[in-house]
């Protein structure tokens with residue numbers, strides 16, 4: 001088959017699929033919890049049920065999971081992990097995703113509103129567990145996110161026969177030369193490698209998911225590798241292509257449309273991109289040294305819940321974490337230059353609350369879901385790199401990354417705080433552009449009044 005100018009093969013789009021949902025859903029065997037309370041560290045209680053009953057909330061749904069046509073084994077899995085009602089994206093996307101013949105999907109919804117369940121339930125619904133063949137592939141931009149997605153597959157698939165395998169660096173059992181797991185989750189480089197070496201037999205793959213799809217398709221980033229994976233998929237039968245993200249900037253939309261042709265689309269309005277529960281602040285610092293001093297003075301507040309500090313460069317993350325540790329503070333740093341096993345243990349420690357402050361780069365800006373994170377600090381604002389498409393200068397802010405970074409807090413109706421450090425005219429202007437583009441006020445906090453800061457923060461977390 002010929003590739004076109006963008007490197008695409010023309011895929012088939014419709015056809016039969018063996019699906020679990022062909023069997024009618026029976027009533028759930030497990031009774032979902034009646035209320036679902038979210039506790040923050042400031043002892044404020046938010047009732048998730050209230051938000052899920054508000055039609056204006058992205059967590060709202062008029063339906064139950066039973067009404068979405070899921071197999072009872074998956075309903076059991078959902079109730080087992082405490083999901084009682086779908087969110088808006090789940091309610092809207094699942095019927096489209098599960099319909100036959102399968103159709104592609106480009107789905108957008110705010111950070112922390114439950115996109116993962118939508119695509120994980122689709123993969124689990126489409127797998128024929130009686131076949132020991134790989135039938136669904138899922139790609140994510142980082143190993144940390146791939147591991148998190150896998151944990152959701154395993155949890156939601158607990159009452160099924162699903163077998164899973166990773167396609168992430170240094171994770172395959174030694175000597176493994178054939179993967180037959182039903183669902184393979186990984187990062188694009190390793191997935192390509194395993195497919196090329198025929199370790200993964202893709203001849204029966206029928207679902208291909210890209211989480212953080214705009215990032216995965218960006219031609220200045222992972223786009224080439226992702227396309228390579230797609231072009232190795234079978235062309236003997238249709239493969240359902242599913243793209244999800246909180247952001248789809250204009251420069252990837254056209255490519256996404258070609259990547260997932262004739263897709264059903266669920267889109268957000270620009271003014272709805274950020275989550276209501278996240279209050280955005282900034283602090284006016286004098287210079288780089290002052291930024292560091294302010295971060296240290298914030299330490300008490302950072303450790304009330306958990307916090308993620310985002311830096312532009314790996315060496316900044318290392319430098320400030322080393323300085324803080326030397327001064328007696330407990331912080332961890334995580335970035336892509338660390339080796340695989342170290343990365344795994346750092347994120348696991350943070351996830352389990354053994355570390356409270358994580359200093360990092362954009363590597364975990366997307367997708368990472370740790371409910372106790374109630375504060376995000378943009379130590380450096382995210383910037384478009386100099387190859388950025390929609391901007392010609394490298395000093396323009398990267399609004400999408402900003403949305404994803406602050407979205408590490410305020411998950412599924414929780415409250416959260418983000419603080420930007422600005423320290424000169426450029427960073428001020430960059431932040432102003434972000435503020436304009438998102439249409440949300442970013443409130444100033446005095447750098448020399450810790451009490452005022454604490455007051456404002458407590459209020460924001462109420």
Ligand SMILES: Nc1ncnc2c1ncn2[C@@H]1O[C@H](COP(=O)(O)OP(=O)(O)OP(=O)(O)O)[C@@H](O)[C@H]1O
Nearest residue numbers: 083085086087111112113114115116246367369412
């Ligand atoms: N229906 C539900 N009921 C209760 N909790 C839910 C439900 N759906 C998702 N959640 C929880 O909400 C949190 C956020 O979900 P998820 O990580 O899928 O968000 P997302 O939309 O993928 O966000 P991001 O854009 O940041 O990747 C998770 O902790 C998840 O377990």
